[in-house]
Amino acid sequence: MPQANGQENASREATVFALVGNPNSGKSTLFNKLTGLKQKIGNYPGVTVERKEGTCYSQHGKPLTLLDLPGTYSLIPRSPDECVVSSVLLGKQKNTPKPDAVICVIDASNLERNLYLASQVIELGLPTLLVINMIDTAQSRGQTIDTETLSKRLGVPIIESCANKGKGLIDLRLAMSRPVTLPKSGTFNRINLAEATLKVIEGKLSESLNKSWAKWGATKNFLHEKIAAREETLIEKRYQAIQKLCEEVLQTSGTCKRTRTERIDHFLLHPIWGGLALLGVLGLLFYSIFALAETPIGWIESGIDTLIETANTYMPEGKLTQLITEGVIAGVGSVLTFFPQILMLLLFIGLLESSGYMARAAFLLDRLMGRVGLPGKAFIPLLSSYACAIPGIMATRTIECPKDRLTTILVAPFTSCSARLPVYLIMIAVLTAATPEHTPLLRAGLLLLMYLLSILGTFGFAWFFKKTLLKGNVTSSIMELPAYRVPSLGPIISDAWNRTKLFIRRAGTVILGISIIMWFCLNYPESKENPHTQLEHSIAGQIGKGVEPIIAPLGYDWKTGIALIASFAAREVFVSTTAIIYNIEGSNEDPEIKTLSQALHKQKRPNGSPVFTPLTCLSLMVFYVFALQCLSTIAVVRRETNSWRWPIFQFSYMTFVAYAAAFIVYQGGILLGFN
Amino acid sequence: MTSLCDLKPGQCATIERFLDEAVSVFRLKEMGLLPGTVVELMRKAPWGGPLQIKVRGSVLSLRRNEASLMAISLA
Numbered sequence: 001m002p003q004a005n006g007q008e009n010a011s012r013e014a015t016v017f018a019l020v021g022n023p024n025s026g027k028s029t030l031f032n033k034l035t036g037l038k039q040k041i042g043n044y045p046g047v048t049v050e051r052k053e054g055t056c057y058s059q060h061g062k063p064l065t066l067l068d069l070p071g072t073y074s075l076i077p078r079s080p081d082e083c084v085v086s087s088v089l090l091g092k093q094k095n096t097p098k099p100d101a102v103i104c105v106i107d108a109s110n111l112e113r114n115l116y117l118a119s120q121v122i123e124l125g126l127p128t129l130l131v132i133n134m135i136d137t138a139q140s141r142g143q144t145i146d147t148e149t150l151s152k153r154l155g156v157p158i159i160e161s162c163a164n165k166g167k168g169l170i171d172l173r174l175a176m177s178r179p180v181t182l183p184k185s186g187t188f189n190r191i192n193l194a195e196a197t198l199k200v201i202e203g204k205l206s207e208s209l210n211k212s213w214a215k216w217g218a219t220k221n222f223l224h225e226k227i228a229a230r231e232e233t234l235i236e237k238r239y240q241a242i243q244k245l246c247e248e249v250l251q252t253s254g255t256c257k258r259t260r261t262e263r264i265d266h267f268l269l270h271p272i273w274g275g276l277a278l279l280g281v282l283g284l285l286f287y288s289i290f291a292l293a294e295t296p297i298g299w300i301e302s303g304i305d306t307l308i309e310t311a312n313t314y315m316p317e318g319k320l321t322q323l324i325t326e327g328v329i330a331g332v333g334s335v336l337t338f339f340p341q342i343l344m345l346l347l348f349i350g351l352l353e354s355s356g357y358m359a360r361a362a363f364l365l366d367r368l369m370g371r372v373g374l375p376g377k378a379f380i381p382l383l384s385s386y387a388c389a390i391p392g393i394m395a396t397r398t399i400e401c402p403k404d405r406l407t408t409i410l411v412a413p414f415t416s417c418s419a420r421l422p423v424y425l426i427m428i429a430v431l432t433a434a435t436p437e438h439t440p441l442l443r444a445g446l447l448l449l450m451y452l453l454s455i456l457g458t459f460g461f462a463w464f465f466k467k468t469l470l471k472g473n474v475t476s477s478i479m480e481l482p483a484y485r486v487p488s489l490g491p492i493i494s495d496a497w498n499r500t501k502l503f504i505r506r507a508g509t510v511i512l513g514i515s516i517i518m519w520f521c522l523n524y525p526e527s528k529e530n531p532h533t534q535l536e537h538s539i540a541g542q543i544g545k546g547v548e549p550i551i552a553p554l555g556y557d558w559k560t561g562i563a564l565i566a567s568f569a570a571r572e573v574f575v576s577t578t579a580i581i582y583n584i585e586g587s588n589e590d591p592e593i594k595t596l597s598q599a600l601h602k603q604k605r606p607n608g609s610p611v612f613t614p615l616t617c618l619s620l621m622v623f624y625v626f627a628l629q630c631l632s633t634i635a636v637v638r639r640e641t642n643s644w645r646w647p648i649f650q651f652s653y654m655t656f657v658a659y660a661a662a663f664i665v666y667q668g669g670i671l672l673g674f675n
Numbered sequence: 676m677t678s679l680c681d682l683k684p685g686q687c688a689t690i691e692r693f694l695d696e697a698v699s700v701f702r703l704k705e706m707g708l709l710p711g712t713v714v715e716l717m718r719k720a721p722w723g724g725p726l727q728i729k730v731r732g733s734v735l736s737l738r739r740n741e742a743s744l745m746a747i748s749l750a
Contacts, residue, residue, distance in 0.1 A: 074705045112731040113707050235704045256688045261734070262717075271721040367724035370738065376725075475739040478701035481727060 014055075016065045016097050017176065018088060020115050021105035021123055023071030024356070024482035030105055030163040031068040032491035036171070039068075041498045043642065045094055048082045048249060049398070058177035061168060067099060073113075080402055082342055089124055101127040101180040103172075108145060108160075109137035111250055111482065115242045117155070127180035130364035131172060135160045137483060141259060146249040149561055153245055155184035158440045163490050173189065186384040194254065261483040263357075278364050281357070282383060285348050289341050289387040290418065296340035304333035323519060331515025335472040335632055338390050343500045345384050345391035349398065350492035352380075363481065372459050373466030375399060375477065378408045382458060383414035390636050393502065397640075403470040407462055409546040409637055410650055413628050414457035416450060420570040423624045424450055429597035431617040446458060446621075453625045457657070507635040514631050518569050519569045535577075540565055554659070555666040556617035568629045615674055619666040677749070679726070679742040682716040687746040689698065695744050703708050707731045714747070 021027035031039075035054030042051045052068040069088055070081040075084040084093065091098025104121045105115035111132075122128055134148060161168025161176055223667040261523050268274050308325045315321040352358040358377070366376035375400050385392030389412050396412070399405040428446050432439045519541040535541050544562035551561050560578075564603070567574040579596055603611040637647040682688055692730050699701045707730050708714070715729040724733050 076705070078702070110733045113733045114706065116705065120750055190692070232701070232704060236709055239707060239709055264735075265717075265727075269718060269727065359736070363720060363727065365724055366736075366738065367720060367722050370724075476700075477725065478703055478706050478708075478738075479736050480706075481734040481736055483734075 002008060014063050014065045015101065015176075015180070016067060017101050017103050018067045018069055018099035019105065020069050020085060020089070021071060021115070021133075022073055022107060022110070022117055022482060023482075025071070025105045025110075025114060026163045027066065027071060027105040028495075029488055029491055030073065030131065030133065030161070031066065032126040032494065033163055033166060033169055035066055037494065039079055039494075039498070039500060041495075043506075044084050044096075049080050049275040051096075052098070056176075057173070059173040060177045062177065064176060064290070065097075066103075067096070073610060075117065075118060075124075081400070086334065087324075089225070099126065100604055101129065101176075103129045103131055103448075104133045104165075104174075105133050108132045108135045109143065110139055111138075111145065112242055115245065116238060117243065118237055122154055122156055122183050123180065127182055129172070129175050130154065130158045131155050131168070132158060132160050133168075135165050135168075136162045136165070143249045144253070145250070149250045150245070153248070154520065211579065259483070264484050265360070268357070269363065271298075272440060272647050273615055274360075276362060277363055279503065281352075281361065282380075283344075285380070286383060286387065288348060289345050289391065293344050294342040295339050300333070301453065302336050304329060304336070307333070312652050313379045320525070322523070325518070327516045327519035328512065331511050331518075332417075332508055333509050335504060336517075338632060339500060339504060341388050342391040342394065343496055345395060347492060349380065349395055350496055351487050352486065353398065354487035354492060354675055357481045359481045365509075366477070372463040374407060374462055375401065375404050378404060378462075381408055382412060382415060385412040385417060388417050388419070389413045389415065389633050390503075390507075393636050393640055403466075406641065406646070407465045407470050409640060409646070410465055411458045411462045413630065413633050413650070413654065414454055414461060414626065416454040416625065417571075417630075417631065420450075421625055422572050423567075423574050424583060424602070424621055426578075426597055427617045427621045430600045430612045431614045432600040433597060434614075446618075450621055450625055453622065453661075461657075478621035492517065502638070503636065506639050507632055510635040510638065511631050514569070518566070522566065535562055553667060554662040555613070560611070560616075560620070564623075569631050571624060571629045574624075615669040618669070619662040622665045623658045623662040625658070626661050628654040628656060657666045677747055679714060679716070679745040679747050680739050681730070682714075682747070683711045684716055684718045686749070687713055687715045688749050691748050693744055694746055700744060703737070703745075706735060708732070708745065714745075 004153075013316065019027055019031055025246060031052065034056040036054070039052060039054035042053075043049065044051045044643055049070055054066045055063050056066050058064055067088065069085045072082050072085050075089070077086050087093045088096055089099065102124075104118050106118050118130060122130075126561055130151070131147060135145075138145065147158045149162060159168055159171045161172060163169070253257045267471075270275055284421060298526070308329050309323050311329065315324070349358070352361065359381065362376035364376070365379040369376050369378050378396070381392045382394040383392075385669055386397055392412050392415070393409050396405050396408045399408060424447055428443050431446070432442055435442070502518070518540075518663070521543070522535065523538060525537065525539070526534070540562055542560075544560045547561050547565070548556075548558040563574050563577040566577040575596070578600065592643070600612050601610070603612055632645045634651060637642060637650060638640065641647070677688075679688070679690070682713045690708060692710050693703075699737050712730060717727040717729055717734065719726050720736075723739060726742050727734065728737050728742075730731070730736075
């Protein structure tokens, strides 16, 4: 018993500090400087709000727990982020201790708006330390803040800092060493504000009493107005108090010359130059996740191959070895190959966010995305999905509105990711095998057609979901365009690294399980006589035959059915599976596509007609454009939406769309006499 | 009636009142856009895109449909 008590005391001994502040106030930089590498990233239970916790040491070496809450403009809970911030501060968040004290970070060059959140925090009555960050930016704009008076008026200690240059950290650590004290009564006293509000509400109430007393249902309106008026009057009262405070403590010297940020904006938000710059940035982003990631992906793939070979050499031949090599190593290995792309994209997005350019890109792209009901910020996740939907879906975290974010996640896999390319290429090769004379143009045209279809699917369904399922704009489009800053690389790298690791760990577990199941489906029950008929014999083969009546209207035979089912794990599996099913020798050699496409072209049905008619190839490609055939995507959607409901819904509707589209292509083609 | 949308780049104005008390207005107010607040229109994104404004020292962007909810008087 005494031991247990001692442990409990020990865990409570570490004082918990919560870090709150506006987005772009330099809060995350401060968190990173204080905690170094001692941080844990996760999710709050039940929501997809990121939870960041770290350990830092006070100036006297005492370990302290630091909780980095999501950046927010207000404590009034309207979005999931704000809900988490207020419930943590009120001690109502599950599995999170109520903070002993709050560190509120505000941007010195944006004092007035930042004091809005600070005033709400102080009003909560928790011990608060106010950090006035980026004091250098304010000074360069000729602004001086009388922190002594401000501290007196607010009733809380103030620390000046420039977190990115490491200034003020010692002062902050010293302040964190001192015993926590409650805010003294100051400008933002709960009672003062409430009284002021009450008077206004009284006035409004008597007004509405006179006007609508006789009307039926007046009481209901009356109550609504009471609540709305309370909140809105509070906003006004708060800003009035802040304005008065700022007049007292903030001095601006010098004339209003254009700031550095305004000069950069003049170029980067220019209708022509800004557009070109954006195109350049997006091109670079696309290039880095498409081409630059290729080399490390190659290393990882060859590493996995070596591992499989080694396992095959040193382990006894048999089913267990096969399970480990083909199921476990190949399955988990397929997740590892996403590592370079995810890391690259998250690094890129980190740079865009912390330099301040992300908001400008969203500003420029807002009109385009607005046409389908999405915010400008949805563009980058969707563009990234053209390389791979997984980092793209992870990048949707930059979208604040939950409905917009979910819509983007739901349509992201429609973008033609790089894993579809091998399927397109082989089908196009089969399709054009009969007409070699006008091949190049036809091939390019067909490939382009597939990409156009995918764009149509992405934007069409985004529009559809925003009109139906995820209707309504709960949040406003208002967005801050923060001052440009030289990004500090340390936090960006550690953040991207931590998130990538988290994905690999979480998705890896899901994929490991599913890969093992897939392996069993492909290998059992065993076929005794002929290893070539193993697939046909297996559960997957049985299913392939079972679904033949369903896929026959799309023009596929049961063998294609097996390839379809196998590639629900990952699209690129289609090529290797068809090679096995159609018994093609040397499919791993260099002129793979050529031999495979010729072999496929010659495949005959029992009645002698070719299996892969041009119409079948087209229908198959269209199926791959729309279907969600990627376990890793399902795993990442599960993680990002925090439920199985959305990935299941997404898988179902996309499969349905794929089926319908392929059906229309095939049956329509037959009706038009193309077969 | 002039709304924030009708301003030209570089012009300043004072917000008079909100024409519609929609849900999104709440967030605008929390960002400091209140009756009596001075707003400067910095630029308009091309083809009907959002507006870039300066309010209380901070630079914000918002869509035209929301900007048109604010009735203004030229300063």
